Amino acid sequence: MKMTVLYHSKTGNTKQMAEVIVEGIQTVEGVEAKAFPIEAIDEAWAKESKCIILGSPTYMASVCGTIKSWLEGPCKKYNLPGKIGGAFATADYIHGGGELGIRLILDHMLVYGMLTYSxxxxxxxxxxHLGPVALKDHLEESKDTFRLYGQRMATKTLEVFN
Ligand SMILES: Cc1cc2nc3c(=O)[nH]c(=O)nc-3n(C[C@H](O)[C@H](O)[C@H](O)COP(=O)(O)O)c2cc1C
Structure with missing residues (x-):
């Protein structure tokens, strides 16, 4: 069963954490996952995936514009209705708004008929709670939680679709 982790990343933090989520997903037997930058998605892989996890850097206590624009149109070609959806963020500050960005992504997923989960x-x-947030200066410390998050998302995806 396929899963997809998508992200936008200008300075590499969100990319790094997307890859850690993939590592966590791969620990669950029966699931394969790949991470793609939002600008270079393997279309067939994403369409076939039963779960899409979307990650954004936190900009102005919200998602970045690239992710917001993708959610307002380009995402529609990936057969989103009925898929499991999750979200994560990176940020500079603990109160910088990471969870607000996650919430915005989950709201869009609900509007598209996805089954949001964390x-x-x-x-x-x-x-x-809503999805994991990693702070720029503490990425290493967050990796175990991001791996666990991937594992949990994979376990639920298998449970729902097997
Ligand atoms: C335009 C801009 C706005 C940002 N706004 C916030 C913010 O509101 N809160 C915060 O905690 N970090 C903010 N940041 C920091 C980034 O969210 C953080 O460094 C993130 O990990 C960058 O991800 P990337 O390396 O994947 O590009 C901002 C960065 C930029 C460039």
Missing amino acids: GGGSYGKPVI
Whole structure:
């Protein structure tokens, strides 16, 4: 079963964390995942994927414009309705608005008829409420949580679609 992690990344932080989520997904048997920058998506892979996870750097306490524009049109060709959707962010500051960006992505996914998911508190600690946020100066410390997030998203995707 295929899963896709998409991101926009200007200075590499969001790309790095997208790749960590892929690592976490790959620990679950029966699922294969790839990460693509939003500008170079493998169209066939994304269309076939049962889960799309979208990551953005936090700009002005929201998503960056590239992700917002993609969500307002280009995303429609990836058969989104009925797929599981998740979101993550990177940011400079703990109160910089990462979760607001995640929330905006999840809202768009709901509008497209996706089944949004994060795992929330259902797996115990670490609790990931809306989606994981990694801070620029603490990416290494966030990697275990991002791997777990990938694992949780993969487990749920298999459960729903197998
Ligand atoms: C135009 C712009 C606006 C930003 N606004 C915020 C912000 O509101 N809050 C925050 O915590 N970080 C903000 N940042 C920092 C980025 O979100 C952060 O460095 C991010 O990890 C960059 O991701 P990237 O390396 O994938 O491009 C901003 C960066 C830029 C370039």
